[in-house]
Each structure stands twice: as structure tokens, then as C-alpha cells.
Amino acid sequence: MSDAFDLENPTEEHRLLRNTLRDFVRQVVEPQADEHDRSGVMNKALLKRVGDLGLLGVTIPADDGGAGMDAVAAALVHHELSKSDPGFALAYLAHAMLFVNNFYWASNADQRERYLHKVLSGEWVGGMGMTEPGTGTDVLAMKTTARRVDGGYVLRGHKALITNAPDGDVFIVYARLDDQVTTFVVERGFKGFSTPDKTRKMGMRASMLGELVFDDCFVPSANLLGHEGKGVGNMMRNLEIERLTLAAMSLGIADRCLEVMVKYAVERQSFGKPLVEHGQIQRYIAESYAKTEAARALVYTVARKVSPDTRNRLGTDASKLFAAPVGKEVADAAMQVLGGWGYCDEYKIERFYRDAKLLEIGGGTLESHQKNITKELARLVSG
């Protein structure tokens, strides 16, 4: 019934957005996905097209040029994009969530004036630098430093495994100032800033990965984001929507792989009957379905309780801890059901399989979610 509660589309606007995205993904995103996986180059024109649709500012208030929607809408966009092109969805996430959303909630009026229009339209590509060659999950051990100089700061250090680094125009960068994590906005072209060649990787190839190098890079005072020493607050607030949207990407991968495996199993005959009638295949399909539905319920339930003004660390960690392996396992099950055809690229399962693994690592390893969740639960008990 149309009046029944719909967890994935709580309002008419969400439903309209999802329908529009499905059409857009089928007609525009799907046809270009294989090409960019093979070339390993991000589709900048597509990012701009996504900007024309207002999707680069999903969570930004309408008064400032965004769409003024909520975390459910952000999850929805990543979910639908990932049904066709998780690699592009990751580039979109690095831009729209890691840069735009993070930037907006931490920036002042002058900074919004200078940068917001460029990143909302897709004229500029954004990214975020947190991870370093020697510090990933233990992020607070970062070694990149900032020191005060006349008119600004000088950054020294090295960020690695940064999505959109090779083709980004502007980055949010975390560095230690007086040993306190502080957030800066760094533009390509700032003296002493460079992005070496892209880092080659297993999947998610429609987004580019690389390093940010700060060789005594001068950052003007006007590009301090928020306050000195208050970077951890920005980081933690943004990590929540990052984890949620990454979990939604895993859900998109699972949805696609399940669809492909069921269709194949209905059509393909083996030992004189369709694959769906084989008990071993039924286990792959049924378990994939149950896991995917469980991930959907968790991701969208958590999404309703994520906002810039509230904290939901437990929910967002849990949704990614659960959904990321579901994406990988359902892609694996699909490959097994498709057999040799799944391993080849025609059915695209091998691409989703490669993409799915990243979500157990990027934006927080499974181990970091396990640590965070346990720490939080223990804190609730011991106070």
C-alpha cells in the first residue's frame, strides 16, 4: 500500500529522488561504468552532471545553494549510484561528503563565499586528507604538522591513500598544530603542495587514489577551517555520515549482485534443470537475500538518526561493520553462482567483487568499527 511506512523512502521527496536517480543511473551512469573502471580515470564530466542535478549538495541547506535534505537522502544517493558504479560513487562520496559536507558545517561565511559555489557545481573537485603512510586507523597519531607564520600556517607532511587526490582542486587537510589536530583548506596551486602520480589499486578504479605532499606548504589564515586545535570535532562529526554512506554503497553492491545472480540462476540450466532448483545454489541466493535485507534495515534505520547536530557513532560504525562484509559476501556468492561467467567481465560481477572489498577497509577498517563500538558500549556501562 502506498500509505504504508517505507523505510527507504520516508517522504514523497525521498521517493521522487530515488525514482529520478534510478532513471539517471540506468541511462547515464551504467553505460560509462566499465570504461572508467578499465581506464582508471574519474569521470569529471559525470561529476559535473551530478552537480547540475543538485546532488553535490544533498545535505547543504537550501539557503546556501544545496538541496537541504537529510542523511537518508545522502545514503539513498550512494546506494543507487553503487548499483551501477561503486567506483564513481566513491569519487562522489569523497567530493560531496568528505569535502562539501565536512567543509560546510565547519566553515565561516567568507570561506563558503569563496569555495561553496565551485564545489556544489562540480567545477572544482574536492577531497579530504586524513590517512598517512604510517597512520590509518590510529588517525590521531598523524605526523603532518602545521606551524604559525606571518599571515598563516606552514604545513609539512604527507597524506596517503586519498581518494580524488590526483584530480582534486581543493582538499580538507588535518594536521597537528601545537600537537592538536587542526583542519585546513588547501588548494591545488598553493606553494609547496603537490599530488604525485596516482596509486594503482584492485577496485574502485573509477575514482583515483593518491598522495598529498606538503613540502612547507603555506596556507593563509583565512583557510583555517573552524578553530585551532579543534580538528577532531570536525573529523568525528563527518566520519559518521562517511561511514553511513559507505555502508549504503555496500548495500547498492549487494542489491545489484543479488539481482544478477537470481536472473542468471533462473535462466541457466544445469543437469537438466535451472540453477535455482539446485539446493546448493538456493543457499547462496537465500542467504544473500536475507543478509542484504538485514543490511538495508540497519543502514536506513541508522540514517534516520544521523544529523549534523546529533552524534550517532554506534549506529554508523555498526552499519558499516555489518554492511561492508555483506556487499563482499553477496558479490562472492554471485560470482560462485555465475561460475566462470562471473569471473569474466561480461556480467560485471568481477568489478563489483573488486569494488566491494574496499568498503571493509576505507573510511574505517572493520577492526576500527569493532574497536569503536566496543569502546562506546563499555563506556555506557562504566560511565
Place this chain on the structure above:
Amino acid sequence: MKILVPLKRVADPDNANKVKIPASGEKIDTTGLEPKPNPFDEYALEAALRLTENGQTPKVRAGEVIVVTFGPKECDTTLRAALATGADRAIRVDTTDDKLDGDLVARALKAIVDREKPDVVVMGKQAVDGDSNQVAQLLAEYLDWPQATFAATVHEEDGALLVGREVDGGVITLRVKLPAVVSVDLRIVAPTSVYSTKTARTFKYNDGVRFAALPAIMAAKKKPLVELKLADLTADVAPKIVYNAFQAPPARKAGIKVKDVADLVLHLKDEAKVL
């Protein structure tokens, strides 16, 4: 320019093979099929939007596009989607499909045209469920307006539209004076099919219908959507066409294998009787 675009909600045309006819034959059962806008009507809306803008600045509407549909409350979703895509306001005539036929819809649309006084009615050439293809023609007749059906291209001129229709062997171009009724075919959404007087002829649209932008989706709920009663539009609400029974076409039989060419010729001659 003020344009009226009638829209119809149909059962998902991509899954039309899943409609069922119950043994009683009383109706066509579309249970479980997602309702979608009739594709030809979506093309009509796209054409109307192109005619009321400069293609370079599609967020600014030069004129007004009004969408109208006939159906129950659930059809509001179809109208909201049209509003999000760019239409200015919407009208829903409260009724259900089983109480309508093409003639009744055309008569009711005439009443709406009399009230709204659009410069042109742009509509799909047919709905993909009934495939009747008659409302545009009937409406033009009732209004005593010129009509151009199956438009593949529409170029706006001062007080007229230049309409290209694909026919066997080429394209016929008609100049219709406004006000007029235009029904559109699928090629109307090609990149260079429709030009308003404001859009440079060098401009090329993206192929297909436009996607609703997210801020426009949020703004759509603030646009006016009014509900009318069918009886307020026409005194005679009885359809002229009454369906007595529905029957599925006979299932296709399996083919046969022939021995050789001679055997094939024999079958073509004696059974198929095509030789």
C-alpha cells in the same frame, strides 16, 4: 507561452508482459506493476519545457507549463514528479481509469482548456496501456483548433509552431497557428528536436527527458496542485465505450523442424498458404 500538458499514469510499460486477465474476463489486472508516467507524456512535458525556456538557462521558465491528469489520489505522485521536473502547477481530475474513455477525457480536457486558455496543448501521441491514440485528435476537434500529431520536431515561430512529422519517405513540416493541439512521438526528445524562439539553434539538449534536480524535488511540494471533479468539467460523464470482456491473445505455439527445403516449401504452400 502557456502550455497545457495532459499526463496519464500507466502500469510499468517495461513489464507489460506481466499483466493478467482473470478467468471472469472483466478487467485487466495490473496488480504488482509499478505505476509510471506514460512515456509519450513524459516526452510531451520535455517538449513543453523546451518551448518555455532558453535551453542555456533551463531553471528560468518563460511562460507557464500546467500538467493535468485524470485519476485517483495516488496519481499526485506523477504530478509532483512533473512539478519537480519543471512544470509550474498541476491539476488532478479525481476519477478512475475504468470510468473513462478517450472521448470523455477529450471533453473534460476541453473544459480545462476553456478555463486555462493555454496557447498550445502538448500531449503524448498515445498512452502505452490502451494505445487508443485518439484524445489529441478529439480534443482538437472539440476545440476547433488546428492539430499536428506525431510531432518529431517543434520549432516555435511568432504566433505559430513549425511541426515536423515523420512519414514514409521523409518528414512533412506543418505550420500550425496558435492556439493548437500537438501530439508528440518519441523523437521529440532528441537533442535538436525542439527550439523555443529564445534558444539558439546551435544549442543541443541532452538526449531524452531531463532529470529532476534535487532542489527542484524539494521545491515541488510548494507548487500548486488542485483537485477537480469530473462532473464539474462535463455534465455527461458516461463513457461511450463500454468494455464487455477482456481476453488474452492465444499463446504462441511451438515451431516445427522441417527436413529440407522441399519440405519447407510444402509447408509454406499447404499450411501457411503464403506461396
